Amino acid sequence: MNAQQLNQLIQGTILLEGNVSTRYTKAFASDLMSDVLRFQMEQTVLVTGLCTIQVLRTAEMSNITCIIFARGKRVTPDMLALAEEHHITLIESALTLFEISGRLYQGGLEPVYR
Amino acid sequence: MKFCYEIKGGDFSAGGSASSQVKKTLKQFNIAPQVLRRIAVALYEAEMNVVAHAWRGSMCVDINIDHLNVVIEDEGPGIEDIERAMEEGFSTATEEVRQMGFGAGMGLPNIRKNSDEMKLTSTPGIGTRLALTIRF
Numbered sequence: 001m002n003a004q005q006l007n008q009l010i011q012g013t014i015l016l017e018g019n020v021s022t023r024y025t026k027a028f029a030s031d032l033m034s035d036v037l038r039f040q041m042e043q044t045v046l047v048t049g050l051c052t053i054q055v056l057r058t059a060e061m062s063n064i065t066c067i068i069f070a071r072g073k074r075v076t077p078d079m080l081a082l083a084e085e086h087h088i089t090l091i092e093s094a095l096t097l098f099e100i101s102g103r104l105y106q107g108g109l110e111p112v113y114r
Numbered sequence: 115m116k117f118c119y120e121i122k123g124g125d126f127s128a129g130g131s132a133s134s135q136v137k138k139t140l141k142q143f144n145i146a147p148q149v150l151r152r153i154a155v156a157l158y159e160a161e162m163n164v165v166a167h168a169w170r171g172s173m174c175v176d177i178n179i180d181h182l183n184v185v186i187e188d189e190g191p192g193i194e195d196i197e198r199a200m201e202e203g204f205s206t207a208t209e210e211v212r213q214m215g216f217g218a219g220m221g222l223p224n225i226r227k228n229s230d231e232m233k234l235t236s237t238p239g240i241g242t243r244l245a246l247t248i249r250f
Contacts, residue, residue: 031215032215032218033214033215033216034159034215034216034217034218034219034220034221034224035218035220036215037155037158037159037220037224038220038224038227040148040151041151042147042148042151050215052126052213052214052215053126053127054126054129054130054162054214054215054216055215057129057130057133057134057158058158058215060130060134060137060154061130061133061134061137061151061154061155061157061158062151062154062155063147063150063151078127
């Protein structure tokens, strides 16, 4: 699934389209960046309610190229700049982390481990 | 090839910029993406430890043909009990650090997981030194 298809499932807004060729197969939902850093994250969408510059840094380090911000959290200009530099797609959604996760799961995305 | 970066304690907005620079440099070499991620994650966790706990520090990276040596040193409160600090879930992080999505006591165990060799030494009241080796 590409970023456009992901966005349709969660009725979000794409703020920035980073790496358009990426096909996402997995999703990981967490507000704890320490946990994000523990797993293999290639082809994985990060869904989070945490909205800080360190979410972008965590994505950059873990090779994550798409982040969905839940619960109507607004991305700041410094976050946007860092995402641009590292070609990371940013999506904002008013839905809760739970509902976004549910829709993505139903849409066919897998967890990072079982 | 050797270079060093300064790390400022308490500066959460700049936290990660040293690790970012190293990742950018290493991208020029023919290193597998998974290895690059292991390196970046280990360095970022170590850098965030300095930002979260110390007053100031440095990250020195030595790139060799088949491995990377990194030394992260800081001036800070140090670690009283290293064995305990290495336990998953143990943390002395402040509320501010936790609000940034860190301080869950996963950092040091994750650094150990992502590196091939890890040596952590500390003098309470003086500072901490972390030496890592990661093979390509």
